[in-house]
Amino acid sequence: MLNSETSLIAIFKSRQEVMHAVDQLTEVDLMEISRTAVVARDKNGSTVVVGSHLTPEEAGFIGGLAGALILAFWTNQIGFFDSAHLFTFVILLLAALLGALMGYLIGRSIASAVSFGSRHPQVEAAAEHLKFGEAALIVEVETPEALNQLRRELEHFDAEVLEHPTQS
Incomplete structure (x- = not known):
């Protein structure tokens, strides 16, 4: 399970924007990333965890x-x-x-x-904030310092950042 103290959710306008952000974040020296997930909504309103499961x-x-x-x-x-x-x-x-x-x-x-992890509280929290066409990036890092660095990097993108989503 993701640790809400060292994780955040960033809501992007499209899957292309979130993938661009992922590409940029991998170029930055953020070696303390523990887990990531990309969450989207399909046309039927169902939550889809992109690339994390086998159909x-x-x-x-x-x-x-x-x-x-x-x-x-x-x-x-x-x-x-x-x-x-x-x-x-x-x-x-x-x-x-x-x-x-x-x-x-x-x-x-x-x-x-088999359930492939779409029941994590962060995934559910991200899904609640998503409209059709939007995508969320869920990132867990190892330390609060890495979380601060991640926040600074996400300022370069047009994304709404939600922090500690399971505690609200």
Whole structure:
């Protein structure tokens, strides 16, 4: 969980502005940044933590690929490739398809069931302040001095800075 004493939320007018700010902050010698997150609102008003999670479709694709490879290699290990018959290719194809289906279903199920951290109080606080099209940058630093330096760096951007959002 983020420490509200050494974290802040900056609300930007667009995702492009927040990404520009992130690029600028990485060029500055702010080595004491512990965690960051970019939060946005989608068209339906749902909170989206940008780049922090795997969608069920992506997880299904990765799981399907892994499942196909695992079962294809398994058929080799148990000796289906020892003879060069037509049924060998059919069994390999069926094993790969079965593995892909199982991996796809398992990957989608896990990605749908797992929460990827969008329930942090800072994420919820940022979401309350966001309008459609705006994005928030949540930054936690290690020391109060680094927080002061971060505040100074954020003055160069057109961003509304919220401090200690979970204590209000």
